[in-house]
Amino acid sequence: MSLRKFILILPVLFASLFNSQKLENLVKFVNPIIGTEKMGHTFPGATVPFGAVQLSPETDTLSYEISGKYNPDVYKYCAGYRYEDKTIVGFSHTHFSGTGHSDLGDFLIMPTIGKVKLNPGTAQNPGSGFRSRFSHQNEKAEAGYYRVKLDDYNILAELTATTRVGFHQYTFPKSDDAHIILDLMSGIYNYDDKNVWTYVRIENDHTITGYRQTNGWARTRTVYFAMEFSKPFKSYGQKNFDTKQAYSGFWRKWNQDDNFPEIAGKKIRMHFDFDTQENEKVQIKFAISPVSQANALENLQKETPDWNFENVKNQAQNDWNKELNKIVVNTISEDDKVNFYTAMYHTFINPTTYMDSNGEYKGLDQNVHQAKGFTNYTTFSLWDTYRALHPFFNIIQPKRNDDMVKSMLAHYDQFSLKILPVWSHYANENWCMSGYHSVSLIADAIIKNTFTGNPEEALNACIATSNKKNYEGIGEYVDKGYISAEKNGTSVSNTLEYAYDDWAIAQIAKKLGKTEIYNEYIKRSENWKNVFDKSIGFMRPRLSDGSFKKEFDLLSTHGQGFIEGNSWNYSFFVPHNPNGLIDAMGGKKKFGDNLDQLFAMHLPDEFFADTEDITREGIIGGYVHGNEPAHHVAYLYNFAGQPWKTQAQIRKILTMQYKAKPDGLGGNDDCGQMSAWYIFSSLGFYPVSPGSDEYQIGSPSVKNATLNLENGKSFEIEAKNQSDKNVYIEKIELNGKAIKDFTIKHQDIMNGGKLTFYMTNKPKK
Template identity: 35%
Template structure:
């Protein structure tokens, strides 16, 4: 089922869907899943210190548009909402996946009362979190300076606003189309504003526009426009660098003004069509209930019981974050066909498109979670990637909405191979595989596209540190893992044996940057000598936003091979232990200052463990490969308890496109995809007494741990579908069949379960 078909189903039968979710009243006290979600989690962040780097995204899953309140008067700043701010200056349509990548196609709406003020800092109003409600499907805040209660609720490509005004002859609604090229036109006879905005941060064609339409339910008393903050009273049309529109009302105390807003990257006509399809004649409350029903449907796919209130809030907030991205960039034309504006070549083309994702982050857990719980949606995203390749000549690695120069690797290989190897179909795998082959032999037009340093990697078996390619060790390790996934996919596609063998060989290239004298991954010169001096705590340089303590574990495809390189299981475990016991000292000379990822590591009192950034997030699960699964159980629970809280400062670093949240969702269920492409999930220990996965194929997979508690975090024994189970992993295929996994839990490490070599998860070195 396509995203559009799913959405239309909701629009036609949302009441039935809402009931069908089946909330467990006994376990969840009749609280809706979406009401456990706190969109404000992670919003107490700044450039130098992140507790999530999030904003409250009021949206439906994978929506073309999100909306968010804005507290930062700097309109082009990526940190638009900070929990500690005291004033709101607007409600913004946003497409931002990360403050570091920033936003595009944004415009804002704001109600004001009294003397007209259009500048962000002048129109801003004091507000309090005590008079603020934030849910995925609804936001409201009381704007004290204007005595206005502002409410919003979303659809996929539109939204509704409801402003409750005081008695005033000077009640206004402002529409700010933002700098970098914008246009507004007021049509009083239609109670309508149309326009466009063009703001972006690169990676788009010259004809990039976001076309919007806003329709009010009350006649305008007067109108105005502005250009670069200069107000033109009575004007109905304005075009320039930064323009906006003002409509004025006379309101009685408690009078509500409703605004329906939709947008399109194709045209004003398409924006109007999007509004008609998704909002139509619905009132505000109906749209809100439909949005809530969508969230109930999707969040209800995983049902957890036997936890605390905070654990429910953590879990469903994390699940919400994983469902926001990638963004569905597809629209439905007048003939009911999927079409999209190409952010690569500027054409209107058939079929789906997805964007706003950085695969360096999300290949690890966010995409595997999507593949497990929403395979049909995953298939549509895969076709979107195929369309990206057709339209740009490259697979995306960081798109927002077009190719962006951010991060490293060619991890599109991981998400494509993992999807296909899990049996997901319905997309052009031949085109995708062609793109993977091109990546494996070419550097792209941006350093984040294709493979920078590929000529050295393919010739020498690693990217040297003295050839002008930075982050060389990280690139080597990620390319090697990506080649593993291509190897597996090539086998599945029955490609020529020479091709299969080539990628099998490259999947072992990680060995070329491992220094046995230090038991670390390390930079190597072109002549084969090690780079000196070597400081394991040095961030950057040879590594990406981390150091040797973090990237040494980036051998997802072959932990057994890494164990062998380190000298055996005990040496491997000792090195894992040392991550937590080594003081969190650091060398930031590559950056010139301690970047926020460093700060987030040192304040957590977990040694060199840097969970706030992605490279090390799988590391706690590696104890299973060395026969000491109880240590994985301990540290997984420690990370969940210590580094995830349902508060504005509750996260421990960047929440990038759902990856850090997906780690929590998987870990709370009791398993994690250490190596996407292997078809396995490595066990930690479940957080809840029971969790049920409602799979798309109609089956259910239930994890039960009735003795689970704060102290009982260790596995004593396990059963799968009634049979004793000692493996420290689940197979994807077994989960899809449905069934029940049962765990006996204890309060002390139990060292007789899951310790046999045959119980260890997949490693390429063990493959026969």
């Protein structure tokens, strides 16, 4: 063997050695219940890493409107489950994790005994429908597994999953009147016209197939399914609750209510009936597909060829354990370890696999495509996740992140508008939030050498997206350098976010030697200055005539030009040029004083009213950790020459905003962004400006950690003299050499080695 060939296969050998080593049992530290109370909006059910299926309980199914008015309680049920509730309506197969908006909740299944009930009833009167009371004492949630006793029916429900199949196991009492309810009406973000159409076909006495079309947050979403029972059902029935379509059969010649082989409509519920013995287990395998019923059946047969629930559960947990072992940590307390590995768990839920086992998926053009050489993903909450989640993947999940970039470029190619994703899921774009942050994710992957596709094609897609002049003020932004307050309600935050994204495009151009493009976009990246009012030292909405808006309140979140924040929150949002921002604010001392005031101020009650479910537990002074634009702010003390304040604030945020209990997240987890912040900050560094190859040093909370990298190398972190009180850094060493500028490079990590922190209880000024 030549030396060159030997060198090329070394990473593979190292990776194989890691895979062959005995993995630590880290699944036991994952608690999916964390974030299910109050505002975390996580779900406790069963899924596998980046799986297409998220099989989880629903504790209510609320209508979007009540008497024609918006129902504010809908926001609470973004994940379908709330820890505060006392009843379960059923178990559905698709969920967002930690979002601030609702959709999905497809194909709800509920086991019952007794008289068939085809309505869910109410939480106040569970017996009026098929829902059941439950107790948290009889509930268990683990990575890849969920269990709960349904008290009203004395049924034990157990759930596990593969990538595309939800596996149910229900242990029944003895009964000649046992049922499985299939609810095709139910969904998260439910309103009267969400269901466009549903269809069910009875294939035989134990298999059914069908699909559901919805017009929700995604306006043209179709999910196909195949459902198989472990034993034949003795009978079945269905009901169409749509009064506009209700009829007894085709031209009244068929009775579709009982044992009819197919049914279609907008509002359908079905029941499948069984005789059961005491403690008999009735199992269900439920596969989904974005393409067809045939593909759903193929997914079911490939991923769950037999009826061994324990094997599927064990495989799911083995898959989780393999992913969790990519970082092995020791912490001050066990709660810290639970927080850490639950955060890792939450970061590995989204984005989700969006293709069948044969590689087919539905594209933005609503045609069927074949993923060649990559896994296609969906669920891109990019306004949130570009900040830390995808940079985290560039270290720990580089192959998956490469595929995610390729998925976004496929989105661009298939979309008639030729624009990269903003917030996309299930072959749809919902345009939620501001910025064109796909370009940040792409830039970060290119700069850090994760992306294996064609970088010039990626750059062209970024440029085309940044010049869509008819999209949310981009035209005015390009022409004038800012978006005017009269024309856009989030004019300031949009201007700031576009400026950062333009800087990210400039970094790609620079790497590719495209000097002209670099110069154009680095100039555009300075547009933040156009909404910075030097007279007050803060960001401020600007009018078309160039003057700043007179009616202006630094603390107000209403009508001031910002999205999910105020001027105090957004005036620090220049992550790509903090030194320029420091100069604009009057120098390092003034900048540091402003940061001090942000963390110490008292917000008015109006702030909390405007931000709906954001509670005071999720806020430190005026710093809102639950809203992502602030996530880099504590690290800005480094640029002001006050790194000890970064260290103190990071440890304070870690302690206050993350706890090992149901309400342990101080904000929506937002598809893993909150959790990614926790992981980075616990390890001691953070990507203030994705698209840069630098990380800012904070204050690690772990005692030590080993990052097992995909290239076969390992990066070790050790915090000597670590304790809850020793939050300050006396000195830092990388491979024995002192670090004095509080930064490390991406390649320092990927090369392997050791980062050593020497901790103390006294700030080193």
